[in-house]
Amino acid sequence: MTCKISLAGLAESQHGQVKYASAFADEHIQDIALVDGHIVITHNSPNGNEGITARVERLIERFSHGDFGFKENVLFEHKVDTPYEGDIIAELVERKAIKVLEPGLFIFREPFSSLMRFLDYSFVTKIAKRFEGVKEEQYPAVIHSHTLNKTNHFTSFPEHIHFVTHLRE
Numbered sequence: 343m344t345c346k347i348s349l350a351g352l353a354e355s356q357h358g359q360v361k362y363a364s365a366f367a368d369e370h371i372q373d374i375a376l377v378d379g380h381i382v383i384t385h386n387s388p389n390g391n392e393g394i395t396a397r398v399e400r401l402i403e404r405f406s407h408g409d410f411g412f413k414e415n416v417l418f419e420h421k422v423d424t425p426y427e428g429d430i431i432a433e434l435v436e437r438k439a440i441k442v443l444e445p446g447l448f449i450f451r452e453p454f455s456s457l458m459r460f461l462d463y464s465f466v467t468k469i470a471k472r473f474e475g476v477k478e479e480q481y482p483a484v485i486h487s488h489t490l491n492k493t494n495h496f497t498s499f500p501e502h503i504h505f506v507t508h509l510r511e
Contacts, residue, residue: 343390343391344383346380346381347402348379350379352402352406353406356406359405361374363401364381364397364398367394368385371384371385371387371394372445373445438451466478
């Protein structure tokens with residue numbers, strides 16, 4: 343489903359902040375875009391468009407009072423031509439350098455994975471090691487339970503269900 347909500351009456355400088363805050367209006371929101379003075383939200387919420395529209399309009403009302411937002415105070419600006427201006431995630435997906443599992447959750451493939459390892463190694467050896475007492479932490483990969491279930495993982499290791507039962511799919 344898609345709902346389109348007008349941002350009329352809201353300063354254009356606050357549109358980005360409303361877009362960010364709207365992402366938390368419902369856990370079933372899949373995409374948010376600012377288009378011609380409107381916020382367009384793609385979702386599969388059981389509350390339908392009405393639920394999301396009501397929450398986003400409350401956000402717009404709060405932001406319209408000017409209590410929120412960042413004060414602009416530009417001290418220095420250096421305009422340069424950037425080497426890339428497109429949607430880098432879409433391009434990397436098209437090249438199959440990354441795979442999107444969920445919004446913000448990716449699988450990195452070559453050559454991107456080598457670059458990530460290099461940057462990680464460089465940061466740890468050149469910067470982080472200089473600080474006394476710094477300890478490295480590793481976090482496990484996230485694999486959807488339906489993917490694990492396809493391989494009958496839970497049949498072999500039923501105790502692993504306890505590790506993910508608090509997470510929503």
